[in-house]
Amino acid sequence: MKRRQFIKNASITSVGLAVGGSVLSCMEETSEKTKKESMMTIENKLPIAICTWAFAGATAKSGEELNKGVKALDAAISGVEVEEENLKNTTVGKGGAPDRQGNVTLDACVMDSNGDCGSVLCVENITNVAELAKRVMTETPHVILAAKGAEEFAYIQGFKKENLLTEDSKKAWEEWLKSPEYKPLINIENHDTIGMLCMDKDGDIAGVCTTSGLSYKMKGRVGDSPIIGSGLFIDNTVGGAVATGMGEEVLKTVGSFLIVELMRNGMSPQKACEEAVSRITSKNDRYKDFQIAYIAINKAGETGSYCIHEGFTYMKYQNKVNENIHSDYFNKA
Ligand code: SD4
Numbered sequence: 001m002k003r004r005q006f007i008k009n010a011s012i013t014s015v016g017l018a019v020g021g022s023v024l025s026c027m028e029e030t031s032e033k034t035k036k037e038s039m040m041t042i043e044n045k046l047p048i049a050i051c052t053w054a055f056a057g058a059t060a061k062s063g064e065e066l067n068k069g070v071k072a073l074d075a076a077i078s079g080v081e082v083e084e085e086n087l088k089n090t091t092v093g094k095g096g097a098p099d100r101q102g103n104v105t106l107d108a109c110v111m112d113s114n115g116d117c118g119s120v121l122c123v124e125n126i127t128n129v130a131e132l133a134k135r136v137m138t139e140t141p142h143v144i145l146a147a148k149g150a151e152e153f154a155y156i157q158g159f160k161k162e163n164l165l166t167e168d169s170k171k172a173w174e175e176w177l178k179s180p181e182y183k184p185l186i187n188i189e190n191h192d193t194i195g196m197l198c199m200d201k202d203g204d205i206a207g208v209c210t211t212s213g214l215s216y217k218m219k220g221r222v223g224d225s226p227i228i229g230s231g232l233f234i235d236n237t238v239g240g241a242v243a244t245g246m247g248e249e250v251l252k253t254v255g256s257f258l259i260v261e262l263m264r265n266g267m268s269p270q271k272a273c274e275e276a277v278s279r280i281t282s283k284n285d286r287y288k289d290f291q292i293a294y295i296a297i298n299k300a301g302e303t304g305s306y307c308i309h310e311g312f313t314y315m316k317y318q319n320k321v322n323e324n325i326h327s328d329y330f331n332k333a
Contacts, residue, residue, distance in 0.1 A: 042299075043201075043203075045301040045319070046199060046200070046201050046203060047066030047198065047199060047200050047201050047317075047318075048066075048198070048199040048297065048301055048303070048316070048318045049063045049066060049076070049079060049196065049199075049315075049316075049318075050295055050297060050314055050315060050316045050317070051080070051194055051195060051196040051197070051295075052192065052194055052195045052196075052242065052293065052312075052314055053312070053313060053314065054315060054324050055079075055083050055194055055315055056315055057083075057086075058080055058196060058315065059196070059315040059316065059317040060079075060317065061078050061079045061081075061082050062075045062076055062079030062196060062198055062317065063079075063317035063320070065079070066198060067320070070200070071113075071200050071202075071204065072112075072113060072199060072204050072206035072207075073110060073112045073113070073198070073207075075198045075200065076197070076207055076208040077110065077131055079208075080092075080130050080196050080210050081128055083194045083210075084127050085127060087166050087168075088168075090169055090215070091211060092194050093128070093129070093164070094127040094164045094166070095168070096211075097169055097212055097215035098165055098170075098173050098215075099219050099221065100180065100182075102170070102173055103124060103165075104124065104164035104165050104169070105123060105124055105147075105213065106120075106123050106124075106126065106129040107120070107129070107211055107212075107213055107222055107223060107225045107226035108129035108130045108132065108225065109133050109209050109225065109228055109232055110130060110134045110206070110207070110208045110232075111232055111233065111234040111240070112206045112234070113205055113234065113236040114236070115234075115236070117143055117228045118135070118136035118137025118140075118143060118144075119133050119144045119145075119228060120133045120145055120146070120150040120226060121144065121145075121146040121147065121150065122146055122150075122220060122221075123150045123154070124147075124151060124164070125151060125162055125164060126151060126154045126160075126162070126164075127160075127162050129210055130210040132150065132153070132154050132157070133208075133210075135153070135157050136150070136153070139157065140153070143228070144226070146222075147220075164212075176216055180216070192211070192244045193209060193210070193211035193243075193244040194209070194211070195207065195208070195209040195231065195232060195243065195244055196208045197234075197241075197295065197297045199297060199301060203299070204236055205234055205236050205240045205297060206234060206236075207232050207233075207234050209225045209226070209231040209242050209243070211225040211244075213247070223248070223251070224243055224247035224248075224250035224251045224255070225243075227251060230247070230250050230251045230254055230255060230256060231243050231247070231250065231256060233256035233260045234260070236299075237299065238260055238263050238264045238299060239269060239298035239299055240256075240260065240296065240297055241255070241256040241259035241260055241263075241269075241272070241276075242294070243255050243293070244293050244294075244312075245291045245293050245307070245308075246292055249287075249292055253276065253279045253280055255279075256294070258272075258275075259273060259275075259294060259296050260272075260296075268298070268302060268304060269295075269296035269303055269304030269305075270296075270302075270306065271304070272296055273294040273295070273304050273306035274328075274330075276306075277292060277306050277308060280292060281330055281331075287331070290308070291307060291308055291309050291311070292308050293306070293307030293312040294306060295327075301318075305327040305328075306327060306329070306330070308329060308330050309331050310329045310331070312326075313325060
């Protein structure tokens with residue numbers, strides 16, 4: 001009796017398993033089909049490059065590279081290098097504003113589609129710090145190199161030693177020294193740190209963030225931009241986010257990681273950027289004195305942005321169209 005019952009149960013179970021198996025394989029087929037269909041829909045949108053502020057040359061460069069089939073991270077680095085090498089840009093790379101003692105120190109990080117990342121902090125005499133951050137990722141067992149160590153590593157890697165302080169930046173700093181009051185500026189000359197997020201033809205997402213940091217900062221000060229999770233975060237299954245503005249406040253809320261996690265839980269890039277700004281403004285009355293802006297992209301190729309004060313714009317390159325988009329903002333009072 002027991003044996004018969006066992007066989008009966010076993011056969012029910014195996015029917016169940018067989019049926020379950022075919023249900024499973026049917027579900028797998030459906031999800032494979034849905035994946036293929038959504039990949040076909042998204043393919044029409046690819047590639048995409050977005051960056052903070054109106055750095056049109058940067059997204060144009062990244063877009064051109066992506067169209068040639070270059071992967072997301074290398075395309076993003078090529079784009080930001082346009083600004084790292086732009087001597088007129090006083091917030092990124094060569095020509096960036098110095099610290100209080102007249103030293104230009106740069107911060108950068110990169111994050112790739114496979115979750116790898118690299119970062120350099122407070123680096124002097126090297127222009128292309130985004131590429132240097134990538135070399136930390138690919139050529140060392142570490143994630144972060146700081147100051148002299150990062151600079152020495154750059155020379156080993158064949159980077160050129162350059163004086164980053166241009167005559168114009170030096171003059172502006174000398175002017176500032178006459179009454180050296182430290183005040184964060186909102187929307188400096190309508191640009192700031194460049195953060196770039198790229199989604200390549202394969203639908204893979206990677207990002208870069210590079211900056212000279214706050215003008216006339218204290219010696220040794222490092223902001224959010226080279227800190228993975230704060231200035232930049234990518235999860236290739238979900239999306240990516242990058243920040244610009246007052247780094248201290250982004251650091252306190254781990255802003256870019258927060259945005260990616262909010263998107264993982266179902267928020268659109270737009271709503272996730274709004275929520276990350278609200279985490280700052282809801283707790284901090286001083287938000288009136290500083291700007292913070294985020295941009296984000298998700299795996300469906302949707303993008304979003306939000307900032308505290310009016311004036312932040314971002315670039316979006318898609319379908320060979322390179323457009324400047326005005327971000328919505330929090331402080332409408
Ligand atoms: C930083 N988020 O170092 C960067 C760039 C900046 O005003 O200076 N923004 O805080």
